[in-house]
Amino acid sequence: MKVIVFHSYKGGTGKTTLALNTAISFARKGYKTLAIDADLNAPTFESIFVGLNPKYRFNDLFEFELRKKNLNDNGKEKPQPKDLPINSLIEENLDLIFAESKPKFGFGLLSMDKNFHAGALKKLIETKSEFEKLGYDYLIMDTSPSLNLASINAIIIADATLIILRPNNYGIAGTTFLIKEIYSMLGTVKRKDYIVFNQVVPKTPTKLINQWQKHFKKRLDVETIGIVHCNCGVALNMLFGNLIIEQEENKEFSKVINKIVEKLNHDLL
Numbered sequence: 001m002k003v004i005v006f007h008s009y010k011g012g013t014g015k016t017t018l019a020l021n022t023a024i025s026f027a028r029k030g031y032k033t034l035a036i037d038a039d040l041n042a043p044t045f046e047s048i049f050v051g052l053n054p055k056y057r058f059n060d061l062f063e064f065e066l067r068k069k070n071l072n073d074n075g076k077e078k079p080q081p082k083d084l085p086i087n088s089l090i091e092e093n094l095d096l097i098f099a100e101s102k103p104k105f106g107f108g109l110l111s112m113d114k115n116f117h118a119g120a121l122k123k124l125i126e127t128k129s130e131f132e133k134l135g136y137d138y139l140i141m142d143t144s145p146s147l148n149l150a151s152i153n154a155i156i157i158a159d160a161t162l163i164i165l166r167p168n169n170y171g172i173a174g175t176t177f178l179i180k181e182i183y184s185m186l187g188t189v190k191r192k193d194y195i196v197f198n199q200v201v202p203k204t205p206t207k208l209i210n211q212w213q214k215h216f217k218k219r220l221d222v223e224t225i226g227i228v229h230c231n232c233g234v235a236l237n238m239l240f241g242n243l244i245i246e247q248e249e250n251k252e253f254s255k256v257i258n259k260i261v262e263k264l265n266h267d268l269l
């Protein structure tokens with residue numbers, strides 16, 4: 001099983017859109033895929049996949065004891081990793097794990113407590129191996145933006161990280177800072193990192209796009225895996241919970257997702 005983490009410096013860059021469409025594309029190619037909403041600050045799977053009502057969420061795995069003690073949340077049995085995935089109902093090969101819809105700020109996975117996160121990392125590593133036993137080929141994680149301990153833990157277990165950005169001045173500067181910080185903390189050992197430029201304004205000169213790509217390649221040795229233009233059809237589809245986008249006007253988006261999936265398949269397996 002390969003773990004692919006979608007991360008970004010800022011929110012709103014398109015992490016969830018790209019993570020879910022990539023997951024669907026893997027599933028359609030016949031790979032057993034599990035997508036986890038690990039963006040605890042702003043969980044979104046729930047509003048995209050309406051009506052699935054999972055018994056357990058990603059947080060439950062890490063916060064069970066804390067919740068029991070601090071929130072008197074005694075209603076549930078202690079969950080095991082295998083209890084979390086639910087089928088997406090849109091693709092047989094795609095399972096999902098939701099995040100708590102009203103997370104408590106500063107609590108559990110949203111806390112800054114390094115001891116808690118050291119324990120959570122151990123649990124995450126065990127969880128990864130349980131998911132591997134369940135037969136998943138790909139585990140896709142949609143994280144909280146910026147540097148936070150829960151997202152760093154996800155990057156630690158990743159085989160690949162896709163860093164999504166909107167190419168403007170602060171997007172490029174912020175992402176450069178983020179990657180440098182990740183490298184100084186974790187290095188690049190065993191992990192492949194890629195850039196995705198998303199919401200690129202149509203008709204942006206190719207020369208400029210090449211410059212951005214060169215910047216990340218030369219400064220940080222990070223390759224670009226996808227360039228996605230801003231496309232209102234994509235936004236509209238996401239709004240109505242329609243993921244992979246196959247209408248004529250969204251062909252370019254589907255093509256880029258396909259290329260990303262083929263490259264990941266080639267580089268990781």
Ligand SMILES: Nc1ncnc2c1ncn2[C@@H]1O[C@H](COP(=O)(O)OP(=O)(O)O)[C@@H](O)[C@H]1O
Binds near residue numbers: 010044200234236
């Ligand atoms: N290529 C794109 N073109 C147009 N809108 C996009 C594109 N990618 C994402 N969006 C829209 O941008 C918003 C933020 O995307 P989202 O995936 O939720 O970002 P994040 O998960 O990084 O916060 C959503 O409304 C989404 O539909």
Ligand SMILES: [Mg+2]
Binds near residue numbers: 016042044142
């Ligand atoms: Mg998101």
